[in-house]
Structure formats: C-alpha cells, structure tokens
Amino acid sequence: MSNPHDQPDKPTFTRDGLAVSRAVALALAPVIVPQSRELRERIPVLPEAPGPWRGAAGDRGDDNPIRMLVLGDSTAAGVGVDDANFGLGGQLARALNEATARRVLWRASGRSGATARDLIARHLRPALREKTTLVFLSVGANDALAVRSARGFRRDIEHIVGKVFGAHPEAVLLMSSLPAFFRFRGLPEPLRSTLYRHSQALEHEARELIDAHPRAHMSPPPPPYTEGFFAVDEFHPGAQGYREWADFAIADALTSPVGTLLR
Numbered sequence: 001m002s003n004p005h006d007q008p009d010k011p012t013f014t015r016d017g018l019a020v021s022r023a024v025a026l027a028l029a030p031v032i033v034p035q036s037r038e039l040r041e042r043i044p045v046l047p048e049a050p051g052p053w054r055g056a057a058g059d060r061g062d063d064n065p066i067r068m069l070v071l072g073d074s075t076a077a078g079v080g081v082d083d084a085n086f087g088l089g090g091q092l093a094r095a096l097n098e099a100t101a102r103r104v105l106w107r108a109s110g111r112s113g114a115t116a117r118d119l120i121a122r123h124l125r126p127a128l129r130e131k132t133t134l135v136f137l138s139v140g141a142n143d144a145l146a147v148r149s150a151r152g153f154r155r156d157i158e159h160i161v162g163k164v165f166g167a168h169p170e171a172v173l174l175m176s177s178l179p180a181f182f183r184f185r186g187l188p189e190p191l192r193s194t195l196y197r198h199s200q201a202l203e204h205e206a207r208e209l210i211d212a213h214p215r216a217h218m219s220p221p222p223p224p225y226t227e228g229f230f231a232v233d234e235f236h237p238g239a240q241g242y243r244e245w246a247d248f249a250i251a252d253a254l255t256s257p258v259g260t261l262l263r
Helices: 015-019 021-027 029-042 088-100 116-127 141-145 150-167 191-211 239-254
Strands: 054-057 066-072 104-110 134-138 172-175 216-218
Touching: 021 029, 021 191, 029 191, 054 088, 066 088, 066 116, 088 104, 088 134, 088 239, 104 116, 116 141, 116 150, 141 191, 150 172, 150 191, 172 191, 191 216
Parallel strands: 066 104, 066 134, 134 172, 172 216
Antiparallel strands: 054 104
16 A cells, blocks of 8 residues: 555445445446456465464463464465464464463464355364364455355354354354455455445444354454555555554454453
C-alpha cells in the first residue's frame, strides 16, 4: 500500500443490499471474472510457511497452558512469511501470552485457498483430535472469492462450531472478521466493491451464529491496514501484518464476554 492514511471510506450496505450481494456479483461476472483472471496472472503466488505449524509461547513451568488450534485458509498456513512463528499462529500465541502471562501451545491446520467447506472435508476432524482449549477460525475470504451463497456459508460455520464444541465443550472459539477488501488497493473496481459487499454478506451470517454462542466471539472489522502490513503480493499479511492482526484480535477477545475464559 502506498500510503496507510490514503484509504477509501468504508462502504455501508443495508440488509437488503447484503441479501442481493451474490446476485450483484453474478450480474457483474462478465466484468469481474476477467479482472480476477488478470490479477491471478499478475500477483505472485506465495507459498505456505514451512512446517512445523506448531510452537509455544511462554514459561515452560505453566501447568495449565492454553492449547490453541488455528484453523483456516492461507492465513492459518502462514502464506506471506517464511517461518510459521511469524505467521498467524505464532503471533496469536505471542500476543495471548503477553496479555495473560499464560503459556500458549499452538498448532495450525488448513491450507491456502481453503473455503469453509474445504476445512470441513479435509481438516476439521483430524485437527480436533488433539486436546484443544481455544480455536481461532480464519475463513471466509475464499468463500467470498468463490461467490459462495451466504446461506451455504452459514451452514458451514454452524457445522464447524458444532464439531468444535462437540469435541471440546469447554473450549473457546474466536472467529476473525473477513478482510476489509475495500482497502485492498491492488483490486480494481468493480471487483473490489463487489467482493467486499459479498464478504460482508457472509460475515453477517457468521456473526449472528457466533454471537449467539456463550463461548464464542467474532472480532470486529479490522482497523486501517498500516504501511508494511502486506506481503509482497499485497494480498496476504507479512510478518508485520500478522503481528498487528494478532494484537488486535487478542486485545478485542480479552475485552469481550469470553475474555474471562482466557485469563
């Protein structure tokens, strides 16, 4: 991003506007599909962070650590960094340890490009086999890119939530808000605003589910992205971006109703 302060104002959509987000995207397909194709050809494809996707933050003497699973798409897979400790999982563990003084044992599961349906099909069941006290879910960006229906996305999130608490009823689930696509300067119009509108429709459905659960919380929309937030593809976070995201998400979670469950 050229200037962190030179960012567009946040678009606002009515409930009716969100309800037709998919129809709008499909109607604009003759324009936005070629734009998407051109972007894929231009944007460098960054690899997932090398394994292992697990680590620890904090004092080894802590006999009651937080056991955190980061479940999701390319962000869970550490795309944008070359060391998973500087990706989302490692940075969330650091931020949570610094804020609570509790040891955090973290691991990540997912893959670049994954939708919520992909997580259910390939990653959810094996990821939940290990003891888990906190799940951080980062998904939805690829569902928006694929123009998944909001109703289908809601069913998938409901399934994930049910499986998480079915396997670990005393766990806490944190879900990240979807990316603020309207601030992605590398996306041309009308692709940028169309993608943001549909992502907000998906987020609205997920937020209703998450907010209704006493042990779950969804973070608010992110603050403006700073200079240096993005990796070289200007789409995924880099090390600085993951750090800022983690600090924001953990600070917000600890002041939410589930915050007492994490201290």
